[in-house]
Amino acid sequence: MSQPDDSAILSRPRYGKLSPVEANFHVFVADDSGGNSILSLAQSVPKDFFNDAEIIYINTKPVDNKATLEGLEALGCPRLYTGPTIKAALPRINASLERMRMGTQVYLAGSESLLGLATMIAMQVGLDHQALQTEHQGSLARRVQCVHCKGITDNVTTQPANCDHCGLLLLVRDHYSRRVAAFQGVNINAEDPSDIPVKEEMFS
Amino acid sequence: MATSAKDLPFKQETYRNDFTFKNSPETVLRAPFPFDKDSYMYAVNMELHRDGRPGTAFEAPIDVDEHYVAEMQDRALVLDEDPLRYQSLPHMSLAGWDTLELLMTCKAETYPQWFSLTRNGDNWHWINRPMGIDQHFVFGDESTLPYGPLEYITRQAQGDFCVLDERDDNLWMDAGMITTQADWSLDFDIGMNFFEWHAPVPLAHEKGIFIRALKYLRTIQQGNPARRLNWTMTVNPRLDTSPENFHIWGPENTHITPENVADKLYLRIELQSFWRLPRSNALLFPIRCYFLSMRDLSTVPKWATRMHRVLQTLPPEIASYKGLDNYRQIAIDWLAQHDDGSPTTEGPFPD
Ligand code: HEM
Numbered sequence: 001m002s003q004p005d006d007s008a009i010l011s012r013p014r015y016g017k018l019s020p021v022e023a024n025f026h027v028f029v030a031d032d033s034g035g036n037s038i039l040s041l042a043q044s045v046p047k048d049f050f051n052d053a054e055i056i057y058i059n060t061k062p063v064d065n066k067a068t069l070e071g072l073e074a075l076g077c078p079r080l081y082t083g084p085t086i087k088a089a090l091p092r093i094n095a096s097l098e099r100m101r102m103g104t105q106v107y108l109a110g111s112e113s114l115l116g117l118a119t120m121i122a123m124q125v126g127l128d129h130q131a132l133q134t135e136h137q138g139s140l141a142r143r144v145q146c147v148h149c150k151g152i153t154d155n156v157t158t159q160p161a162n163c164d165h166c167g168l169l170l171l172v173r174d175h176y177s178r179r180v181a182a183f184q185g186v187n188i189n190a191e192d193p194s195d196i197p198v199k200e201e202m203f204s
Numbered sequence: 205m206a207t208s209a210k211d212l213p214f215k216q217e218t219y220r221n222d223f224t225f226k227n228s229p230e231t232v233l234r235a236p237f238p239f240d241k242d243s244y245m246y247a248v249n250m251e252l253h254r255d256g257r258p259g260t261a262f263e264a265p266i267d268v269d270e271h272y273v274a275e276m277q278d279r280a281l282v283l284d285e286d287p288l289r290y291q292s293l294p295h296m297s298l299a300g301w302d303t304l305e306l307l308m309t310c311k312a313e314t315y316p317q318w319f320s321l322t323r324n325g326d327n328w329h330w331i332n333r334p335m336g337i338d339q340h341f342v343f344g345d346e347s348t349l350p351y352g353p354l355e356y357i358t359r360q361a362q363g364d365f366c367v368l369d370e371r372d373d374n375l376w377m378d379a380g381m382i383t384t385q386a387d388w389s390l391d392f393d394i395g396m397n398f399f400e401w402h403a404p405v406p407l408a409h410e411k412g413i414f415i416r417a418l419k420y421l422r423t424i425q426q427g428n429p430a431r432r433l434n435w436t437m438t439v440n441p442r443l444d445t446s447p448e449n450f451h452i453w454g455p456e457n458t459h460i461t462p463e464n465v466a467d468k469l470y471l472r473i474e475l476q477s478f479w480r481l482p483r484s485n486a487l488l489f490p491i492r493c494y495f496l497s498m499r500d501l502s503t504v505p506k507w508a509t510r511m512h513r514v515l516q517t518l519p520p521e522i523a524s525y526k527g528l529d530n531y532r533q534i535a536i537d538w539l540a541q542h543d544d545g546s547p548t549t550e551g552p553f554p555d
Contacts, residue, residue, distance in 0.1 A: 011396060011403035147389055147447045168451060175404050179395040186447050190454025191530060 012176040015115065015136040020045045023105035023131075024052065027096055029118045031058035031086060033138040034110025035068035041107070042075055054079040054096060058089050058114065086114055086154075093118055098125050106132045111139040113154055116181030123178065140203040144172050145182040152182055158199040160188045169196065172203075214273040214334050220281070225441035225495065231270055232500045236261040236475045237552045238433040242513035246408040246522070248416045253431035253477045260553075261475055264314040265429065266307060267492060268362065273334050275362050275384070275443065282383040282444050283359075288391045289446070290355050292367070292379035299367045299379065300354035301344060302481035303488055307357045332360055354379060363475075363492030366390075368398075370485060375421060377401055384443040384493045386436045386472060387450065387527065406521040421487060426480040434474040434491075436526040437535070441470055441495045460531035465538045466499040469531060471511065498538060504554045508542035515539070 018041045020026075026049070028038050035057055042050070055077050059065050072080060083089035097106065097118075106127060108118045115134050122132055141155045144163075151165025160169050163185060170185030177184070189195050217224040227235075256263035282289055292300060308330055312321040322329040326343045337360065341348040349356045358365045358381035367379040374397040382390040393401040398418045399409075408414060424430055438445055439456040460469050472495055479488040502508040515528075515536050523532055549555055 010409060011400035145392065147392060148449075148451055150391070173404060175392070176400075177392050177396065180392065184389070184392050184447075187451040187454065190451040191457045192455070 012174070013115075013119070013134070013178060015134045018107045018109055018133050018135045020049065021105050021133075024103035025101060026050075026053040026105050026107065027100065028053065028055045028057075028107045028109070029093055029096075029114065030056070030108070031110035031114040031138070032060055032065055033068070034108075034114065034135070035059075035065065035072055037109035037135045037137055038075075038107070039068065039071045042071075050075045050077040053077050055081070056089060056093055056096060057082045058086055058110070059083070060085055086111075086117060090117070090121075094121055094125075097121050097127065100125070100127070104131065107135075108133065109135040110137050111141060112136060113139075113141065113143045113181075116143055116178070119178060120181040142172060142203050143182040144170060144185040145177070145180050146170060146185050148187060152180075153185070156183075156185075157201055157204040159202040160197055160199060161185070213270065215270050217271070217274045219274065219278045219441055219443040223440050223442070225271070225274070227496065227500055228270060229503065232496060232503055233554060234260050234263075234269075235494045235496055235500075236433055236473055237496075237504075237507050237510075237554075238435040238471075238473050239510050239514050240550070240552045242510055242548060243517045244514045244522070245519065246405075246411065246413055248413055248420065250417070250420055250430050250432045250478075253429040257553075261492075261494065262431075264310075265477075266310040266314070266361065266490070267475070268311065268315055268318070272362055276335060276360060278443050279359060279381075279383045282446075286446075286448060289383045290358070290381045291390055291394050292352065292354055293395065296354070296367055296369065296379040296484075296486070297346075297352070299369070299481055299484035299486035299488075300352055302484050302486065303365065303367060304353040304357040305343070306479060306481065306488065307361050311361075335360060355381065361490075363490045366489040366491070367481075368487040368489060370422065370487060373422075374398055375418065375487060383446075384491075385446055386434075386438075386474065386493075387445050387447055389447045391448075404525075406525050407519065421478055424478050424480050424487065426482050429477050429479045431475065431477040434476060436472050436474075437528055437531075438470050438472045438495070439468060439531070441497075443493060457527065457530045460534050462534055462538065465531065465534050466502070467497055469535055470495045470497050471501060498535060502539075502542055505542060506548050506555050508539055509544075510548055512536060512539035512543040513548075 018037050020041055030038055055072060057072055059069060059082050081092055106122060108115050141157050144153045144156045146163040146166060148168055149166035151163055153164040156172060160171050163170055168187045169189055171188035173184045173186060175184045219225055261267045308321045311319040318333050320331045328341055328343050330339045346352055364382045364384050365380060366377055368375040369378040376397050377393055380390045399414060402414050439460060442453055445453055472493060475492040477490050481488055501511055515532055
């Protein structure tokens with residue numbers, strides 16, 4: 001089940017660059033340096049654009065992100081939420097997307113985990129994929145689902161990586177499920193558990 | 205009416221633990237040997253599924269053989285352990301009824317001595333003698349069956365079943381019963397499209413194989429099913445080689461030795477067929493697994509010779525993807541005694 005490392009990841013979504021579109025309302029969800037994608041979009045829109053918008057910003061590194069946060073605050077958006085982690089922000093993301101009216105545009109920017117999770121929620125609430133834009137910024141860390149115990153391990157940067165739940169050493173395959181918003185992890189040393197490959201930083 | 209499998213008694217045997225699975229000599233001969241020449245490469249190897257050649261697994265549109273009852277018992281064990289091996293997204297219910305109708309009518313027509321279907325409007329009566337099932341139900345009314353229609357009928361049909369929804373010029377894996385898979389996960393792949401679920405396959409994307417294959421599949425019409433063969437190898441006759449349980453069966457990949465290879469290593473053949481369903485317009489994709497041990501193969505000289513040559517020349521990416529690296533050379537060494545270097549006859553069938 002292994003595959004050449006250089007194979008393009010065909011099941012993984014392609015990300016683009018945020019650009020403003022006509023819409024009744026705009027919802028932005030970003031983490032860390034994804035906030036800068038909102039700021040660069042802001043440079044090309046009319047001043048009152050953010051009156052009809054909501055920004056959900058996940059700020060996991062307040063010191064590094066100081067300037068970004070100040071920039072977001074200066075946009076004059078009446079609804080600016082900040083949260084400390086993606087997990088903490090999920091109920092808010094869920095609530096915002098669930099209550100969305102027709103004609104709303106959703107913009108996601110940031111880590112692959114954030115893009116994956118927010119896309120998953122958007123699919124669950126039945127958002128049309130045309131109403132959704134994504135831009136990747138910052139960490140390449142992967143969310144990985146262990147195929148054995150089905151537990152999800154966040155922020156995986158190494159190959160292989162241990163499952164947070166069952167502890168098995170996982171090969172992170174280049175196989176991505178949008179429904180689960182995660183890559184697939186398969187026990188790397190099942191054939192010979194005494195063979196313990198060294199972990200290498202691969203996705204940071 | 206198919207005759208070849210008809211008179212075979214159903215075996216009592218296991219696909220796990222003590223692995224008592226065994227082919228009779230007749231079952232070896234009717235296997236759908238997957239190599240029509242002495243080498244192997246991925247290709248759009250598709251053909252119409254009809255004109256069943258007597259005495260082969262192609263004779264009946266939906267083949268039932270001596271392993272039927274044991275295979276269904278193994279499926280039930282898998283589902284008890286892990287119910288996620290069967291899944292169906294909500295919009296696939298109609299395709300489930302289509303599948304039930306197709307499998308029941310095919311089986312009752314081909315094997316009337318084992319299966320019967322009586323229809324009176326929507327009131328249907330299904331008898332499956334090998335499994336001791338006698339069921340009255342109302343077609344289209346889930347409450348009249350012990351399971352949903354797709355789960356109900358695929359608990360009584362050998363092989364795995366994917367049901368593909370067709371929309372946006374693509375096929376979507378939106379339902380399936382997958383317990384005899386060669387190392388892929390329905391739970392992970394459900395909801396993916398044709399290119400997404402094939403993402404891990406090496407070489408074939410670059411060759412444009414999946415683009416052409418999808419085009420072909422989308423032209424399949426009701427009443428004109430198609431088929432292709434795929435293959436891998438498995439240590440022990442273990443139907444359930446799931447990624448979920450890889451940490452349990454994976455160690456067996458290192459257990460092949462020159463002494464045990466003949467009886468412990470199996471060629472695992474998949475007879476895959478493609479059926480357009482009438483009401484839902486979905487595509488049904490049965491994947492039927494046949495095991496031949498290296499010793500079974502050696503009873504057909506042409507097959508052993510050819511297997512030897514295919515393994516020798518198999519591209520390394522394909523060998524690794526299929527998981528053969530631990531035992532490929534041991535198999536080649538054992539098969540060498542059945543290869544005197546002379547040419548083989550064309551086509552897959554025994555001489
Ligand atoms: C619509 C029906 C089909 C379904 C549901 C299906 C499903 C799959 C799945 C789940 C895998 C395993 C991928 C993994 O490693 O995770 C696979 C492998 C593969 N599929 Fe398909 N497939 C279909 C049709 C086809 C067709 C028409 C072709 C024609 C060329 C094809 C060619 C292949 C090949 C070459 C592999 C690699 C197999 C190996 O080396 O063992 N598939 N398929």
